Amino acid sequence: MRSTEPRSVACVEDEAGIRLVLQVALGAVGGYRVALYASAAEAIEGLAADPTDVILLDVTMPEIDGKTAFRRIRELPSCRESVVIFLTAKARPEERSELLALGAADVFVKPFDPMTLARDVAAVWDRVCGFTGASARVG
Amino acid sequence: MGDQGDGLSALVEELAELLRVEGALLRLVEPAGDARLIGAGELSGGLMAAAAVAPMTLRDQSEARTLRQLESGDLLRAAHGRGDALGVAVRSSTGAFFGELWALSITQRGFSRADRRGLGLFAAEISRHLDRVRIVEDDSVLFGDSDARYAAIVEAMAEGVVVQTRDGRIIAANRAAEVILQMSGDELRGRTSLDPGWRAIREDGSPFPGTEHPAMVSLQTGQPLHGIIMGVRRGERPPTWISINSVPLFHHGDPAPVGVIASFSDITTLKRVEEELATSVGYFRRFFELSVDGIIIGHPNGRLLDANPAACALLRRSLSEMRALGRGGTVDPADPNIRRYLEIRAECGVVRGPLRLIRGDGTILHAEHAAMDFHVDDGDNFTVITFRDAEGERRFExxxxxxxxxxxxxxxxxxxxxxxxxxxxxxxxxxxxKPEGVALVRAATDNAARLARLISDLLDSSSMDxxxxxxxxxxxSLAALLDEVTATVEPLLGSAGVTLTRVRDDDDAAYGDRFRLQQVLVNLIGNAIKYSPPGATIEVDVHHREGGGLRVEVRDRGPGIPPEDQRRLFERFVQLDPSDSRRRGGAGLGLAISKAIVDAHGGRIAVDTREGGGSVFWFEIPGPPRELAVVE
Structure with a gap:
């Protein structure tokens, strides 16, 4: 049921400042519909009712961390096909491979460039879904 | 020499009898030059009387003269008024002159040829007899028991020997005694053990009373003493240490010693070596006892020779428990490293690494250990194992x-x-x-990026630790990697006014840690930008090597790096000119991390001086492992 290009992105991030940057970078710059969640619990509840094409998921969060959240979101029938990209401030190679091994589509490292973030998301979408030309929309 | 005399006398007597002459005379020239006469027959008494009359004549005069006198019959005539003599020389088997044998006749019957032959046969017999005796005598020159020979032996000895009288007075000292005691024989003679001319001390440094000198004790008790150690100090010089034996001398029937012989050897060197050894052993013993690391010494036969208190404490066992377990008894047999450790130790003699040990309460001690084999003279293999609790370190890490x-x-x-x-x-x-706003935001962005890089570098550095x-x-994909690198360094290029050119071959396939290699390239290009003058061009050249590996060169036109600094450059926290760091920025970690990344790939990284000025930073990494290459 995937479209040729992603239309909606959910961001799960406990830092308000980063949420704000994500909102502008993906919404105003990228043109996506953006859903913001301040915690994993909020996201699981929200995504069950309102799934998105892409989910940007912070790794280090209080209470439910990104890795647990990933498994829980994957269990949601609405999000089985969502493209999940982790967002992490820890950039160790072994962490990266661990996150990919969980089934994530990619791992983005903080800090990121807000002007290219939407394009990067689209590139991952392209790679995972096999469509081409999607990146042209933001380029 | 009774045997010799008897044997010869018999021969001489037989000669007189056989030749039917009134007398026979054997004149022997002794090695010392004296002459000895052995006579026989009726004449002998008279002849001996003649010899007694003129003993000096016979003893002292030369061989030639005696012969002449005998031949001319002078001696016979002197003794008997008339007579004839027939003589022959007695020589050894080697031709040495022993003397003469004479047949003497006063009947003036004259001597026949048969007489001459008979005399010659006797002379030969006497020669053989004398040859045997002389050999025995030659040996006795060496092994005879004369005082002179004893004196020579004593004089030649390396041990000092002094002879002391009943009252302790030294009456004789050999050469070695003079050397050891550093006094001449004249100085020594007359001294006593009570008034020796030196200060005698015991091993503990206390005075050694003269009355307790072994010579004096032997004189007192009549018993010999052995191995008494004494220090002899003259002046302020360090003491000479001697080991003394004393043997009392007795006269027949007298129970009290008449004197004593003290012999002694210089053991100063031996004692010094012993002391040094004791010091050294003491030093190591203290080290062993005090060490906070556990130390175990294993015997080749599997016994545990020793374990220090730290070893016992770390393993929560007593020394006797440890001994009962033996040298390998505290090692966890389930430790997967053991086999490898044994192999390494067999090959290199030493091994270090993590090791699991079993404590007395059954818990596992995660230790860091080092073990070394050492051989002793008989070829046995002892082992020293030192270890420490690495759990704390692991927890800390x-x-x-x-x-x-x-x-x-x-x-x-x-x-x-x-x-x-x-x-x-x-x-x-x-x-x-506004334009100022754009400049400010760009500056802030660059600085935020720098801060981010610095944090990454510090993390990497701590991983290296x-x-x-x-x-x-x-x-x-090589192209994708280079695109990402270019995008990352683009802002830096812009602000430095430097151009980047890329050269690569057609093959896009590459193998490695893409993110890490990107980091290396960004580092090298970032450095090149930092040190390039405005308007310069930086060249990045990527080529494939045999087996799918890569060689990457980053060439700049910066100031270049002196050859002596080129190796040091890849150490951590190194910036060649410390005054430079503020101007150029960076913590001096970039190249060290780049090296760590290239090393982890099994590659190498270095810098060469570029012809015409500038530097070439390059690295090479190998291609995919063979199995992977086949799968692909």
Whole structure:
């Protein structure tokens, strides 16, 4: 049921400042519909009712961390096909491979460039879904 | 020499009888030059009387004269008024002159040829007899028991020997005694053990009373003493240490010694070596006892020779328990490293690494250990094992890693918001900025990026410390990598006014840790930018090597690096000119991390001086492992 290009992105991030940057970078710059969640619990509840094409998921969060959240979101029938990209401030190679091994589509490292973030998301979408030309929309 | 005399007398007598002459005479020239006469027959008494009359004549005069006198019959005539003599020389088997044998006749019957032959046969017999005796005598020159010979032996000895009288007075001393005691024989003679002319001390440094000198004790008790050690000090010089034996001398029937012989050897060197050894052993013993690391010494037969208190404490066992377990008894047999350790030790003699030991209460001690084999003279293999509790270190390392990860996260999180906001501002998302605003936001963005790099570098550096620095290698696209690198360094190029050119071959396939290699390239290009003058061009050249590996060169026109600094450059925290760091920026970690990354790939990295000025930083990494290449 995937479209040729992603239309909606959910961001799960406990830092308000980063949420704000994500909102502008993906919404105003990228043109996506953006859903913001301040915690994993909020996201699981929200995504069950309102799934998105892409989910940007912070790794280090209080209470439910990104890795647990990933498994829980994957269990949601609405999000089985969502493209999940982790967002992490820890950039160790072994962490990266661990996150990919969980089934994530990619791992983005903080800090990121807000002007290219939407394009990067689209590139991952392209790679995972096999469509081409999607990146042209933001380029 | 009774045997000799008897044997010869019999021969001489037989000669007289056989030749029917009134007398026979054997004249022997002794080695000392004296002459000895052995006579026989009726004449002998008279002849001996003649010899007695003129003993000096016979003894002292030369061989030639005696012969002449005998031949002319002078001696016979002197004794008997008339007579004839027939003589022959007696020579040894080697031709040496022993003397003469004479047949003497006063009947003036004259001597026949048969007489001459008979005399010759007797002379030969006497020669043989004398040959035998002389050999025995030659040996006795060496082994005879004369006082002179004893004196010579004593004089030749390396041990000092002094002879003391009943009252302790030294009456004789050999040469070695003079040397050891550093006094001449004249100085020694007349001294006593009570008034020796030196200060005698015991091993503990206390005075050695003269009355307790072994010679004096032997005189007192009549008993010999052996191996008494005494220090002899003259003046302020360090003492000469001697080991003394004393043997009392007795006269027949007298129960009290008449004197004593003391012999002694210089053991100063031996004693010094012993002391040094004792000091050294004491030193190591204290080290052994005090060490906070456990030390176990294993015997080749499997016994545990010794374990220090730290070893006992770490393993929560008593020394006797440890001994009962033997040298390998405290090692956890389930430790997967043991076999490898034994192999390494067999090959190299020494091994170190983590080792699991079993404590007395059954718990496992995660230790860091080093073990070394050492051989002793008979070829046996002893082993020294030192170990320490590595759990604390491991916990600390873990805590440090967690802390750094936490700090990194805490630093990156606000940085992400800052960097993001600045990026959006610079991107014009929130409307156009004034030119000053654009410059300010760019400066802030660059600085945020620098801060982010610094945090990454510090994390990497700490991984290098912990030995956990690793890479995840996989196939990747070279073009994509270079595009990402270019995009990353683009802002730096712009602000430095430097151009970047890229050269690569057609093959896009590459193998390695893409993110780490990107980091290396960004580092090398970043450095090149930092040191390039405005308007310069930096060349990046990527080529494939045999087996799918890569060689990457980054060539700049910077000031270049002196050859002597080229190796040091890849050490951590090195910036060649310390005054430079503020101007150029950076913590001096970039190249060290780049080296760690290239090393982890099994490659190498270096810098060469570029012809015409500048530097060429290059690295090479190998291609995919063979199995992987086949699968592909």
């Amino acid at each position: 873990r805590a440090k890693r967690d802390f750094l990860a936490m700090v990194s996260h805490e630093l990156r999180t606000p940085l992400t918001a800052i960097r993001g906001t600045l990026g959006l501002l610079a991107g014009g998302v929130l409307g156009d900025l 912990a030995g956990t620095f690793s890479i995840v290698a996989s196939p990747f």
